[in-house]
């Protein structure tokens with residue numbers, strides 16, 4: 001069975017991520033979307049909220065499962081016996097960072113974990129979770145970037161945080 005992991009923060013999931021998930025799910029028998037709980041970042045959404053979001057946006061794709069992990073991607077990959085990480089590339093600016101991570105994962109896993117890159121669809125090349133969070137924080141319209149229920153969850157967050 002051909003399997004891959006699509007790791008990331010997904011804080012929140014955007015149409016860009018969903019595009020990568022859909023296209024990735026057609027390339028593999030099973031695709032595991034894994035939220036990596038990065039202790040160095042303070043996320044807008046909890047891991048549980050992000051799992052819920054991702055389950056909902058992928059509910060019609062039967063070979064996608066959602067998981068989360070607090071630790072190194074290569075340790076997670078070893079645990080589930082997977083050898084391919086899928087990552088999205090938007091622009092040259094992503095490339096240097098992604099290359100560094102991919103090569104580190106390959107080195108530290110002794111060649112057990114390779115990274116496969118999928119280039120972004122043109123219409124999503126500008127999209128990132130951090131831009132969505134920034135626009136939302138200033139009350140801007142970010143509806144073209146995320147599904148409607150994610151939009152509602154983001155609006156709720158900022159309502160609460162501005163009320164504190």
Ligand code: ADP
Pocket residue numbers: 007008009010011014015016017020086087088089090094119120121124125126127128129
């Ligand atoms: P990170 O793991 O750096 O926090 P994200 O959770 O934002 O990144 O994204 C996870 C993966 O999805 C990364 O490979 C990123 O390049 C990719 N990605 C994010 N937004 C898009 C997009 N609009 N189009 C294609 N790939 C994307």
